[in-house]
Amino acid sequence: MSPSSPSSSIQQAREALGKRLREIRKDTGLTARAVAAAGWHESKSSRLENGRTPPSDEDIRTWTRICDAEGQAADLIATARGIDGMYVEWRRLESAGLKRAQESVRPLFERTHWFRFYQSWVIPGLLQTQDYTRAILDTVASVRDTPGDTDEAVAARMERQRVLHTGGRRFAFLMEEWVLRTVIGDSATMVSQLGHLIGMTATPSLSLGVIPMGIVRGNAWPCESFSLYDEKQASCELVSASLTVKQPSEIAEYAKTFTELAGIAVYGAAARKLITSAIDTLG
Known part of the structure; x- marks a missing residue:
């Protein structure tokens, strides 16, 4: 009966954002390792895609630049900031x-x-x-x-x-x-x-x-x-x-x-x- 806990609500939103990042990467045919070549560890790509680490504005700009999807950066950044504003x-x-x-x-x-x-x-x-x-x-x-x-x-x-x-x-x-x-x-x-x-x-x-x-x-x-x-x-x-x-x-x-x-x-x-x-x- 009880609604989800606050942590559950926020985590679901982060996972949904991570899924979008994963889809953008896959649409370009890149591997997580290829995206990680931007300068962070491959495990960070996994954490971002699975919603375990909230992406910063710069993370999103870098991700969309590598995946040739810079047109989606503003929307993704707004989504990420909205998650921060949930709590x-x-x-x-x-x-x-x-x-x-x-x-x-x-x-x-x-x-x-x-x-x-x-x-x-x-x-x-x-x-x-x-x-x-x-x-x-x-x-x-x-x-x-x-x-x-x-x-x-x-x-x-x-x-x-x-x-x-x-x-x-x-x-x-x-x-x-x-x-x-x-x-x-x-x-x-x-x-x-x-x-x-x-x-x-x-x-x-x-x-x-x-x-x-x-x-x-x-x-x-x-x-x-x-x-x-x-x-x-x-x-x-x-x-x-x-x-x-x-x-x-x-x-x-x-x-x-x-x-x-x-x-x-x-x-x-x-x-x-x-x-x-x-x-x-x-x-």
């Missing part, structure tokens, strides 16, 4: 400030029409109140020692919520019940946030499912938080990094996982009852 450490992403990290996903949100979010950590960003977002980003800023632009980052996330009401988009949110009971900020922040969730269940374009604690899970085990954007991209939140997946077969795995999790969630009045229960525990 981005939070510290690297947020090094220029939390505001920029928040704004970096704006183009993705603007071009997406079907959003699916599963959260096993916190309330999904598009459903967060300003105070809840501030509590999260204050913690991020403290833990990761980011530039002090929390106010601007909060404003950027609130601005992003406009997509909920524009462009005929559809939204499906799933979260584990324990997310409702995890106190972010303080009790007042959580009561306000949970009340906001109840209000959002009336939004026509939005479905909100809560997976109850204690339910028989079957195949729908909890996993890392992830998002699906149409059928084109999956994004996964890891402890230290963000993972972007664009391979159709892997996107299909995440979509299947979402469907399985959605199958054990409760909606409507049943979901609101769980949210209200979480509010009651906060007094």
